[in-house]
Amino acid sequence: MRAQHQITGLSPTMARAEFLRVFERTARHHGRWQVFHDFVTLAASDLDMARVCTADSRARMAALCGTYSPAEQAALQQLFCLMTDALSGGFQDFLGSVFMELELGNDRGGQFFTPWSVSRMMAGLLVPRLKEALAREPFVSVTEPACGAGGLMIAYAAALAEAGFNPATQLLVSCTDIDAVAADMAFIQLSLLGMAARVDTGNTLAGTVTRTRYTPVWYLEGWNDRLKTRAMLQAFRSLMT
Known part of the structure; x- marks a missing residue:
């Protein structure tokens, strides 16, 4: 495909x-x-x-x-x-909005995805904190325990891009959904929008994960090495203090 x-x-x-x-x-x-x-x-x-x-x-x-x-x-x-x-x-929750427009949630026990306008509003509340963190660190991490189609994570990326940052290199996403289709929807969109993300299918409350996927940008931008470097720096700072 x-x-x-x-x-x-x-x-x-x-x-x-x-x-x-x-x-x-x-x-x-x-x-x-x-x-x-x-x-x-x-x-x-x-x-x-x-x-x-x-x-x-x-x-x-x-x-x-x-x-x-x-x-x-x-x-x-x-x-x-x-x-x-x-x-x-541009950044948008395409699959989430299509899912709702086609009324597919009716076949899934009334499953509902947050409207894009609401996700953008919620992201706007957090972006000032992310900008403060980016003034000190090379990238920021955000986590979503029930990500749905990834709309909120995409909204964060959109807001950061509008503020002049590069989401592919300055935003790391970790998200989970218990529904395999929803997790796949998030993985697809985060992948095609060029975002670095780890997407788990699993139960956040139970702490169980049945599948983990990494977006292409995760590999292309060397995020495994970047995380190792950050861990080493954090360990060094802790030792010095």
Whole structure:
């Protein structure tokens, strides 16, 4: 399901409208929730650099694709391209808003994702503290124990970018959701928006994690080494004091 940036040639607004149209057409024969679930599963797997080339992952994704006709598989690929182009318009909770617009929460016990406007307002309250921290440190970390589609984390990145910071190198996200589809939605969006993030599927209250995924920027910007360096500096400061 890999796609090149701006492969459809549509504007973000037009790409969103086309995404909804293609989704509704594809969902006629498989059910709306099932198509959304499978699309998110395939997209997240394709973006998971640590697993995408493993034999187990290839086998599971091939089996999932096998439940769709060639034309339907092409539609799923098109959805990925359209999502990529929609997100090219800037920081936004695309999947969360699409999920709510399609009323897919009705099939998930009334699952609800925070509106983007509310996430932006909440992020605005924290950004002054993040800016103060960035005056002292090379990057800041934020944690979300019930991340949903990642809307609040994306809102933090948007606010920092507007303040002149680079979220890819100055913001580290750690987030968790107990629902595997929601965690995958967050992972997809944080990946495509160029954010460094660790995304866990698990129960924050119980302290259990069933799967961990790292966004491509995590690897590309060397965040493992950056965290080791920070830990060493913190240990040194503690020793000196």
